[in-house]
Amino acid sequence: MADLEPNPFGPDQPCFGCNPDHPIGFHLRFVREGDEVVTRFTPGEQYQGPPGIMHGGLVTTLADEVAAWAVIGLLDRFGFTASLQVRLHGPVRIGVEVEGRGSITRHTSRVAHVAVRLAQGGVDTLSGEFVFAILDQAGAERLLGGPLPEAWRRFSRPPT
Numbered sequence: 001m002a003d004l005e006p007n008p009f010g011p012d013q014p015c016f017g018c019n020p021d022h023p024i025g026f027h028l029r030f031v032r033e034g035d036e037v038v039t040r041f042t043p044g045e046q047y048q049g050p051p052g053i054m055h056g057g058l059v060t061t062l063a064d065e066v067a068a069w070a071v072i073g074l075l076d077r078f079g080f081t082a083s084l085q086v087r088l089h090g091p092v093r094i095g096v097e098v099e100g101r102g103s104i105t106r107h108t109s110r111v112a113h114v115a116v117r118l119a120q121g122g123v124d125t126l127s128g129e130f131v132f133a134i135l136d137q138a139g140a141e142r143l144l145g146g147p148l149p150e151a152w153r154r155f156s157r158p159p160t
């Protein structure tokens with residue numbers, strides 16, 4: 001098990017899922033366990049939909065972040081979420097630790113497919129399949145609307 005560098009994109013990155021100082025974000029950190037990235041997160045009351053239950057869209061956001069970190073931590077690339085399919089098997093209870101696991105099911109230099117599972121108390125609450133587009137520097141700059149900071153460039157696909 002190895003801790004992944006918690007903020008490879010630096011202190012100014014704004015991510016809801018993983019910026020450690022985000023005012024309302026998830027503040028996720030990840031470890032690598034073999035071919036998986038793993039996070040643990042206890043949802044607070046601010047993430048409720050129905051009383052006592054985490055909002056399904058936020059559960060999906062949590063899974064999206066796990067999937068994104070599978071690409072970062074296992075492929076050393078940054079992927080932009082291109083599609084996702086999730087199944088919510090059971091409620092995610094507020095105040096109970098969630099374990100999230102992500103792994104790469106297949107990938108090329110341009111696309112990565114990621115499987116995610118979320119569980120509480122060993123019982124699966126979500127399973128999902130995500131597709132990420134891995135862009136070259138020019139593509140990432142077009143999508144982001146400006147130049148990539150130097151430290152982010154190594155996460156892009158080499159130009160073809």
Ligand SMILES: CCCCC/C=C\C/C=C\C/C=C\C/C=C\CCCC(=O)SCCNC(=O)CCNC(=O)[C@H](O)C(C)(C)COP(=O)(O)OP(=O)(O)OC[C@H]1O[C@@H](n2cnc3c(N)ncnc32)[C@H](O)[C@@H]1OP(=O)(O)O
Pocket residue numbers: 009013014015017018064065068069078079080081082083110111131132133134135136139140143148152153155156157
């Ligand atoms: C890369 C440098 C580093 C950038 C770092 C950025 C930020 C860092 C800072 C802080 C962040 C830290 C952590 C963040 C962690 C997680 C955040 C979660 C992730 C996100 O929240 S991210 C935002 C939401 N996300 C979007 O905002 C994308 C909107 N969308 C698009 O912008 C386009 O839709 C795009 C670009 C996805 C595709 O555009 P496109 O198709 O024009 O691109 P392109 O042609 O290059 O496709 C390339 C290959 O992907 C294949 N492909 C595409 N889509 C596919 C699919 N659905 N299924 C199967 N294959 C697919 C094509 O078929 C082709 O494959 P092939 O080449 O083999 O034909």
